[in-house]
Amino acid sequence: NYASHYWALISKRLDTPLDKKACYCEKHHIIPRSEGGKDEPDNLVNLTAREHFVANRLLAHIYDD
Numbered sequence: 834n835y836a837s838h839y840w841a842l843i844s845k846r847l848d849t850p851l852d853k854k855a856c857y858c859e860k861h862h863i864i865p866r867s868e869g870g871k872d873e874p875d876n877l878v879n880l881t882a883r884e885h886f887v888a889n890r891l892l893a894h895i896y897d898d
Contacts, residue, residue: 839891842884851879859885865892 843863851858858879864870880888 835891835894839888839895842880842888842891843878846878846880846884851881853879857882861885861888865896868896 858881860877861880861884862870862872863876863878866872870876
């Protein structure tokens, strides 16, 4: 199930946040802007480049539009 994998990834990173000063990371919209997500801090999470790629691939399968 793509959604459960997506939320597991997001939850993991919310529980163990990345520090932009300590490593390279990318901001990710938890709820995509195309689905009504905002640019608010509670809708953003720092992900590694690999996690960001995986998260966006999962979202492509979840929203499939």
